[in-house]
Amino acid sequence: MTTKEGFCFERFFQALGDNTRLRLLNLMGDQDLCVCYFVEVLNQPQPKISRHLAYLRSAGLVHARRDGKWMHYRIVMPRNECARRVLQELFRHFKEEKVMLADHAKLTKACSAPEKFVTLQGAPIPTPVASSPVFASR
């Protein structure tokens, strides 16, 4: 069951139905991040993070880009208008949720001083992404 554009809400909501994936999306709100930041901020095993990122990718919610040794992930705004709005609402909500705010705070700290984190030695600094849910208009 998909829309004319081929969008599948079932799959979309399944992808959102996991707290780890919600936290990953929250971190990608407006930037292009490499895996080590997710691992550092969520403080969870790297294979677990990679698997959830792969799931998000297979659902079409994120895009992966290779940059030397690093893989950067960013959100792909769906073409389906309803799904886009859902993501926008969700990101508006993240700004009021404790865990999500704390994750963002930790990410900001990590980005401003990556040398202080063992796992982030030499990691590329995240780059802003314009077409993201946090910059979306309403």
Add this chain to the structure above:
Amino acid sequence: MTTKEGFCFERFFQALGDNTRLRLLNLMGDQDLCVCYFVEVLNQPQPKISRHLAYLRSAGLVHARRDGKWMHYRIVMPRNECARRVLQELFRHFKEEKVMLADHAKLTKACSAPEKFVTLQGAPIPTPVASSPVFASR
């Protein structure tokens, strides 16, 4: 991971991550329906329908009310504002989706002439529900 109000987005999205449940919610858009209508419109086994309704109930998305032999189900608008908006967007979208429109058309037909459907003999007519996603303001 829940909000201060105790709302769990993980569970919420899991509940939305199934096409049968999305179709059930669509039918409940603005009325209080008994199980036989879901069975008739979706044309699927009654235990399957009941199980999905139970899932939606356990996730807090619907409320069940007994009326003699019949069980009526209706949507419960979440207290969480983000979740409410997500449901509203979803219902706006349903009005543009073929399957959902067809289901609604079949439901309307069934309601206007229940005697013509074998499974609906004596079934109570659905009753409108005011606090529903389709009547929600934007």
Add this chain to the structure above:
DNA sequence: GCATTGCATTCGTCAAAACGTATATATATA
């Protein structure tokens, strides 16, 4: 009380998904 009706639940099976652990792959670097 007994049968019928409307619905829920149980049971067994299968598939999907989540996880930790281990290992493979790709790139960079010495």
Add this chain to the structure above:
DNA sequence: TATATATATACGTTTTGACGAATGCAATGC
């Protein structure tokens, strides 16, 4: 070429969820 690093994937296990088929249960009507 050999090694280190960043990330992905495979493996085995456990949990969750979906399903059809059968059964249970509550309310009604005789």
